[in-house]
Amino acid sequence: MKKQVSILLITAIALTFAFGCAKPPKAERELAEKAFRSAAIGKDCDKENYLAAEELLNKAREEINNKNYDKAKELFLKVKEKSDAIVKYYQTHPDECLPKKEVEEEVEEDVEEIANPAEDPDLDFPVIHFELDQYDIRGEDMAQVELMAKWMLNFEEKVVRIEGHADERGSVDYNMSLGEKRASEVKNKLIQLGVDAKRIKIVSYGEEKPVDPASNDEAWYENRRAEFKRVN
Amino acid sequence: MSIYSRLIIFAFLLLTAGPLLSQVKVEVTDGTISEYNLAVSPVHTSEKELNELSSNITKAMEMAFNLTGFFNVLDSRSFLEKPQTKVNEIDFKTWMNVSAKGLIKGYLKGGAKPELELYFFDVAEGKKILQKTYKASPKMLKKAAYRFVNELVYLLTGEEMTFMFSRIAFVEKKKGMYSIITMDFDGSNKKIVHSSKKILLLPEWSADGKKIFFTSYEKNNPNLYSIDVRSKRIRLVSSYEGLNTSATAHPDGKNIALRLSKDGNAELYMLDTVSGKLKRLTRNMAIDTAPSFSPDGKEIAFVSNRSGNPHIYRVWTNNTSRVERLTVQGKYNQDPDYSPDGKYIAFTGRDEFYNFDIFIFNISTRVISRVTQKQSKNETPSFSPDSKLLVFSSNRKGHNAIYLSNVKGDKQVMVYYGNGEAITPAWSPQVIK
Numbered sequence: 001m002k003k004q005v006s007i008l009l010i011t012a013i014a015l016t017f018a019f020g021c022a023k024p025p026k027a028e029r030e031l032a033e034k035a036f037r038s039a040a041i042g043k044d045c046d047k048e049n050y051l052a053a054e055e056l057l058n059k060a061r062e063e064i065n066n067k068n069y070d071k072a073k074e075l076f077l078k079v080k081e082k083s084d085a086i087v088k089y090y091q092t093h094p095d096e097c098l099p100k101k102e103v104e105e106e107v108e109e110d111v112e113e114i115a116n117p118a119e120d121p122d123l124d125f126p127v128i129h130f131e132l133d134q135y136d137i138r139g140e141d142m143a144q145v146e147l148m149a150k151w152m153l154n155f156e157e158k159v160v161r162i163e164g165h166a167d168e169r170g171s172v173d174y175n176m177s178l179g180e181k182r183a184s185e186v187k188n189k190l191i192q193l194g195v196d197a198k199r200i201k202i203v204s205y206g207e208e209k210p211v212d213p214a215s216n217d218e219a220w221y222e223n224r225r226a227e228f229k230r231v232n
Numbered sequence: 233m234s235i236y237s238r239l240i241i242f243a244f245l246l247l248t249a250g251p252l253l254s255q256v257k258v259e260v261t262d263g264t265i266s267e268y269n270l271a272v273s274p275v276h277t278s279e280k281e282l283n284e285l286s287s288n289i290t291k292a293m294e295m296a297f298n299l300t301g302f303f304n305v306l307d308s309r310s311f312l313e314k315p316q317t318k319v320n321e322i323d324f325k326t327w328m329n330v331s332a333k334g335l336i337k338g339y340l341k342g343g344a345k346p347e348l349e350l351y352f353f354d355v356a357e358g359k360k361i362l363q364k365t366y367k368a369s370p371k372m373l374k375k376a377a378y379r380f381v382n383e384l385v386y387l388l389t390g391e392e393m394t395f396m397f398s399r400i401a402f403v404e405k406k407k408g409m410y411s412i413i414t415m416d417f418d419g420s421n422k423k424i425v426h427s428s429k430k431i432l433l434l435p436e437w438s439a440d441g442k443k444i445f446f447t448s449y450e451k452n453n454p455n456l457y458s459i460d461v462r463s464k465r466i467r468l469v470s471s472y473e474g475l476n477t478s479a480t481a482h483p484d485g486k487n488i489a490l491r492l493s494k495d496g497n498a499e500l501y502m503l504d505t506v507s508g509k510l511k512r513l514t515r516n517m518a519i520d521t522a523p524s525f526s527p528d529g530k531e532i533a534f535v536s537n538r539s540g541n542p543h544i545y546r547v548w549t550n551n552t553s554r555v556e557r558l559t560v561q562g563k564y565n566q567d568p569d570y571s572p573d574g575k576y577i578a579f580t581g582r583d584e585f586y587n588f589d590i591f592i593f594n595i596s597t598r599v600i601s602r603v604t605q606k607q608s609k610n611e612t613p614s615f616s617p618d619s620k621l622l623v624f625s626s627n628r629k630g631h632n633a634i635y636l637s638n639v640k641g642d643k644q645v646m647v648y649y650g651n652g653e654a655i656t657p658a659w660s661p662q663v664i665k
């Protein structure tokens with residue numbers, strides 16, 4: 001009799017183990033689902049792992065439907081692990097993971113706050129700089145010249161004087177021409193952009209009016225310039 | 233006449249003619265002039281109040297002899313004989329011992345008008361070659377000494393050294409103040425011709441040396457004026473829109489060439505200063521500036537960046553389509569000045585290390601020689617009226633000062649050092665007594 005009960009017990013236990021727990025892995029599922037929802041923040045920047053976790057979760061849910069509770073549990077645990085890893089990645093890689101949409105919106109707000117300088121009657125006129133011995137307008141200064149053109153077109157009654165300068169090195173005589181050429185290149189660009197030539201005066205001061213009296217590269221750069229001055 | 237009489241007469245002639253026929257020419261060997269050792273014994277005076285004047289006259293003669301380039305002026309500290317030694321007591325052996333070939337002795341006596349006696353001796357022959365006595369006010373005695381130097385140099389070399397009788401104009405910038413200053417070639421007799429808080433630039437003499445052309449921002453535009461050096465009367469010469477600068481005088485005393493940018497770009501024009509008539513000389517998009525007339529007025533040396541960088545060119549005034557490029561080396565050549573003898577054009581050149589130096593272009597050989605090197609920044613040369621010397625500005629002592637040099641560059645002397653920047657000197661075109 002004892003032998004038969006033992007065999008029955010063992011068989012029952014074996015069958016229990018063979019057919020797994022009759023209960024679905026509720027706790028594991030809950031943890032996995034919660035972890036996966038949290039991992040949504042890494043959806044874009046850790047895309048590969050997120051999709052993998054998603055696949056595992058779907059598989060786990062399927063296993064539940066098929067009553068493969070052990071397999072399901074295993075999968076739910078894997079989902080949690082992966083999801084936690086995705087959250088960790090997001091926390092350690094802010095540059096990649098911060099949602100771009102948010103940043104863009106911020107920038108747009110800033111731009112909206114600043115008024116259009118070309119419409120500002122009290123605009124602080126830009127200073128255009130030049131390379132040594134040169135008088136062509138550099139690429140990096142073109143936007144400033146265009147801004148002045150827009151300003152002149154907005155304020156049609158305004159007359160400006162462009163003053164051209166050179167740094168102290170080299171011939172006093174030649175520097176007068178360099179200063180003049182710098183002013184007239186800027187004037188020509190304004191005319192090209194639609195400004196009436198009669199509204200633009202030019203004068204050269206050669207090397208006689210530096211903004212920085214020092215004798216070094218920084219000072220010389222500052223002094224090689226064309227400045228705009230209001231005539232009226 | 234008996235043969236004996238003839239012999240006696242002949243011997244007598246020989247004795248008296250000797251000094252007149254002494255051969256004391258400066259040696260010329262292998263095409264170069266070897267320097268003649270000259271001892272300038274300090275001018276002696278027994279009157280204490282004339283000590284400074286005698287010392288100034290000695291220094292002036294030493295500098296002038298040195299600048300001519302013919303002499304090696306010996307150091308007076310090595311001399312064995314004292315200045316007060318009278319001419320009939322000179323022991324020429326002591327002068328031979330210091331390697332002197334020629335000896336200058338001078339004596340200064342006081343009075344209402346002091347008297348200066350100057351002598352030149354040939355040391356080897358122990359013979360007096362030149363003697364002059366001058367009686368003048370103290371101020372004029374130094375000029376008299378220069379006359380002596382010029383006469384002696386002519387006697388020895390056949391060359392006239394009139395640089396000693398001319399003046400130099402330049403601009404001094406000091407704490408926002410601009411001045412046009414003139415001075416004797418040696419830096420003495422300085423006169424402020426004009427000064428202003430507004431920019432003054434680029435002085436140049438008229439053909440007769442009586443006026444100076446300059447640019448001023450008096451009317452808030454760079455306009456060209458002339459000022460009479462004596463009366464200080466100022467006249468507006470050119471006030472077109474844009475630049476009116478860089479005048480150079482035609483020998484006819486009426487026309488000038490100058491830079492105007494009224495037609496949209498810096499170009500050269502000829503202006504009749506009497507009628508105001510204008511003739512355009514250049515026509516291109518490049519910067520054309522810094523004109524300098526040849527002595528006959530037929531050509532103009534100038535600067536143009538039509539090749540991409542500023543270089544020296546020549547244009548013919550009667551055929552302005554004839555333009556010749558003179559410099560090819562470097563990327564920055566400026567401020568040409570034609571020598572009054574028409575043989576050279578001096579200019580500023582920037583070398584590959586960004587140093588500025590004085591160069592001379594020989595028009596017939598087309599060879600360029602360098603006058604300054606490794607002496608900081610040197611700019612804007614101008615020839616003396618005898619084409620022997622150049623004046624230029626140099627900042628080798630910290631800030632811009634005025635220097636003289638012979639054409640070779642081995643005899644350089646500073647003649648003006650002020651508190652401000654002394655720049656763009658111009659040597660007067662002729663002797664101004």
